Structure formats: C-alpha cells, structure tokens
Amino acid sequence: MNNDGVVLIVEDDVDVLRAARLALQPHVQRIDTATSAGGLRDTLAATPYDAVLLDMNFTRGARNGAEGLDALAIVREVDPTLAIVLMTAYGGVALAVDSLKRGAADFVLKPWRNEALVEAVLGAMELTRSRRGSEARDLETIERQAIEKALARHAGNISLTASALGLSRPALYRRMSKHGL
Incomplete structure (x- = not known):
C-alpha cells in the first residue's frame, strides 16, 4: 500500500463520492472532495494534489461529458503535471478517447470495480510523481x-x-x- 498521496475527488453524487472515498481511503494519506467543479482553480492552487478523480457530468441530465472536459482543461492549466482520472456512467469509446487526447491519465466507467478504481488512481499518482520528478x-x-x-x-x-x-x-x-x- 502506498498511503502517502493526496487525492481530490470531484463528484456531484454524494453516494458515488462516498463509495470512491471508501475504496481509496486505505491507499492514500488524504482525500479531499468537492461536489462541483466550481472553485476548482482555488482548490488546486491551495493544495498540491497527487491525483484528481473527476466526474464528467455535474448538471442533472447531462450526459455528454462537456463539463468534465472543461474541468479537465482547468486542472491541466493550473497544474500540467497533475494526472487526472475521469469517470462517468455515460461513457463511450469516443468520449474516453477524447478525454485521453485532452490529457486525462485514465478513464473509469461507473459503476466500477474497486480494484480498477484504486489501480487507476494509484497509477495517476505515480504518473504525477514521475512528471514532477522530470x-x-x-x-x-x-x-x-x-x-x-x-x-x-x-x-x-x-x-x-x-x-x-x-x-x-x-x-x-x-x-x-x-x-x-
């Protein structure tokens, strides 16, 4: 177990947020959460995160992932070394490919297997450390x-x-x- 990373989870559904926190808690030092992408710049500026787990849709009924891609752009702008794992229940191959092209480290579909979520986030943390070391x-x-x-x-x-x-x-x-x- 790693237990030394700081992760930010941005997810509007409190049940999904809780599930992600429970899955990741044994593997990281600290988890911060947000229920929207509002204030993301300030949050990222205040804390040096090792990975971000970011939902793709924050508005009820939204399914195209545009909000998540906009938030991804903000994260990349604020800290280009920070690796982001995107997650959505409405994903398709095109959205996954688009998010990876825009700089996401990984893409997870909801509902996830906890092992897959942990693996994606720990991999993102390692990528962030590698980028920062370089x-x-x-x-x-x-x-x-x-x-x-x-x-x-x-x-x-x-x-x-x-x-x-x-x-x-x-x-x-x-x-x-x-x-x-």
Missing part, C-alpha cells in the same frame, strides 16, 4: 547549464558570473557546490 530534474539541468555557460563567458570569474546570473557570490558558490562545479 520537471525538477529538468530545472536542475537548466540551472547547471546556465551556471556553466556564465562561468565560461566570464572566464571563471565568480564575481562577474554571480552578477550576470543575478546572484550573490555565496549563492553562486552554493549552487556550484550543489552541481559539483
């Missing part, structure tokens, strides 16, 4: 390359290099030490 490594690489180029441009002069990078000399020394330069 992003961090990319930033580390970019920082190291910027320091190397600035050092070369200034013939190893620490004062000129620090000034060019907008750093103090001690900050540059710390970063150089971090990157083994």
